[in-house]
Amino acid sequence: MTDAPARPIKVLIAKPGLDGHDRGAKVLARGLRDEGFEVIYTGLRQSPEMIVSAALQEDVDVVGLSILSGAHMTLLPKITAGLREQGLDDILVTAGGIIPDDDIPALEQAGVARVFGPGTTIREVGDYIRANVHRHEE
Amino acid sequence: MTQTLSERARSGDRRALARLLTQVENRTAKGEEALRALYPHAGRAHIVGITGAPGSGKSTLVAALVSEARKPDAPGGPRPVAVIAVDPSSPITGGAILGDRVRMQIHASDRDVFIRSMASRGHGGGLAAATVAAAAVMDASGFPLILIETVGTGQSEVEVAAIADTTLVVQAPEMGDEVQAIKAGLLEVADIVVVNKSDRPGADRAAAQLRAMLTVGAQHDRAAAAAGRPLPKRPDVMLASAMTGAGVPGLLKALDTRNEARLAAAAHGSDAAALKRAEAQLSGILAERLRARLNDDTHRAATQQTLRRIATHELDPYTGADDLLSALSSPEQRKS
Numbered sequence: 001m002t003d004a005p006a007r008p009i010k011v012l013i014a015k016p017g018l019d020g021h022d023r024g025a026k027v028l029a030r031g032l033r034d035e036g037f038e039v040i041y042t043g044l045r046q047s048p049e050m051i052v053s054a055a056l057q058e059d060v061d062v063v064g065l066s067i068l069s070g071a072h073m074t075l076l077p078k079i080t081a082g083l084r085e086q087g088l089d090d091i092l093v094t095a096g097g098i099i100p101d102d103d104i105p106a107l108e109q110a111g112v113a114r115v116f117g118p119g120t121t122i123r124e125v126g127d128y129i130r131a132n133v134h135r136h137e138e
Numbered sequence: 139m140t141q142t143l144s145e146r147a148r149s150g151d152r153r154a155l156a157r158l159l160t161q162v163e164n165r166t167a168k169g170e171e172a173l174r175a176l177y178p179h180a181g182r183a184h185i186v187g188i189t190g191a192p193g194s195g196k197s198t199l200v201a202a203l204v205s206e207a208r209k210p211d212a213p214g215g216p217r218p219v220a221v222i223a224v225d226p227s228s229p230i231t232g233g234a235i236l237g238d239r240v241r242m243q244i245h246a247s248d249r250d251v252f253i254r255s256m257a258s259r260g261h262g263g264g265l266a267a268a269t270v271a272a273a274a275v276m277d278a279s280g281f282p283l284i285l286i287e288t289v290g291t292g293q294s295e296v297e298v299a300a301i302a303d304t305t306l307v308v309q310a311p312e313m314g315d316e317v318q319a320i321k322a323g324l325l326e327v328a329d330i331v332v333v334n335k336s337d338r339p340g341a342d343r344a345a346a347q348l349r350a351m352l353t354v355g356a357q358h359d360r361a362a363a364a365a366g367r368p369l370p371k372r373p374d375v376m377l378a379s380a381m382t383g384a385g386v387p388g389l390l391k392a393l394d395t396r397n398e399a400r401l402a403a404a405a406h407g408s409d410a411a412a413l414k415r416a417e418a419q420l421s422g423i424l425a426e427r428l429r430a431r432l433n434d435d436t437h438r439a440a441t442q443q444t445l446r447r448i449a450t451h452e453l454d455p456y457t458g459a460d461d462l463l464s465a466l467s468s469p470e471q472r473k474s
Contacts, residue, residue, distance in 0.1 A: 007164045008232055008257070033233035038257045043240035050246035054239060057253055059156040087153060 008038045009133055011062040014051045015044050016079060019069035024097065028064065031122030037129070048075060052082035055091060061133045064125075065112075067097040073106065080111035090134045096120065143168075144175045147279045152252060155279050159254055162275055163268045173271055180277035181412070183220075184397040185284045187302030189264060189324065192290025194308045195334040197223065197241035198380035200285050204245050205383075206390045207283055218250040220281035222272055224265055226289050227257040234258075238287060252281065263297030264288035270301045270419055291324060299327035300418040303411040304396050306389075307373070308332045309348070311341040325352065328373040330392060336377040336385055349375045431466060440465055 013029045015022055022044050029039045040058050042051070055063050063083070065076060072095065080093055095107065096116040104115045113132060116125060143161075146154030161169030188196050200221055208216045223238035236255035245251040254272065261267040265288060273284050288298050299305045307328035325331060331352065333345040352373055362369055374392060378385030403409060432441045444462055447453035453461075 007160075008227075008234070008259075029235055033228060033235050034231055036228075036231040036233045038227075038234045038236060040236045040239060040255050042243050042246075046243065047247070050243055053246045054243070054253075056153055057156055058236075058239075058255055059160045 035126035176278035187298035190308030264295035
């Protein structure tokens, strides 16, 4: 349809690493759906390579990483590096879960645009994405 | 950039393919242009539609078929596979949860498996409007096998059969009695009915019931053929367990056998599936183009006026449609 609305923003919600706590990721996925996003959910225990590959194939605008295992300092920089390697550095990367404040500057340095802590509302996440996403047009 | 996205996609650049699929999915001018360039290079792949009720195990079965096709010792060697997995968009917000990858992520790091999720974006029939175009792009990019998983369907979302060469309908063992098997709709478009979850109790009985019900009427077939009426399909009923992998090699083999038969028929100039797909594409694009013209600057006012007159019952919708069509083809319009 020519008068179709602008395409929805595509978000990949992924859970890197070995923790089995996906309630938060699922609630967020569902909430972002209600905010009008197209949310690709890939399930538990994803390696950085799997997440990068999914982001590439799905041509997403945003990757949201949920991690509660404490391995964020190892895994998140691997993912952002992997995305850069594939030329996907225009993807907005955000993270959420249990991440100590002290770790946030290093993660931002590594290319995570924003870390959302416990208590963040879905509306805040949605607004942040809408304000900061780069829609690539090629 | 010296090479276009289409050229890069054809030479195996997966990122170019992904970007191209976005253009096609958003039905941009660039996407349309790419499709024009790629269409002559498509037409080689075996396009398999996989449909069935939510929870019948479509995604898991797709993942199992991909595993089978990617086995190092697969007959003819492992082949690249592309998957399009459609999930529904919210009619309220336009958002969607695309969750089919959960079952398929085991293939995420395999370069020769390309999985793309698609939201239906308001299109009915279990697919997205751009699904067939996306399949053509994958086809032109060198994937010999393309699996299209529909939205979890009810009884009558049969559109996939119009765009696929071969249609699999997936059933779970506990999905109803014999009456379900004789109802019109989804089962009628199946080339192969897969009773999935064959590791569960009742699977054998479900398959036997389906077989009995779907194969009745040989007499009817003969009478229909004699009278030139359309013949019902007589699908194979196969048992599989996507979870354990039982029956999956046989299923892929059955798909390949069907594809060989299709190619042989096509060599003699009769590829019914390709013709049906052409018709589905053409009628979709014609409808889209017509809508666009009716809403362009020249015709928008007349279209709106006609709509209002139909709404107030001043005009009937058939006359309204005829009036608009003749306005579109009137001589002064043709000049412009």
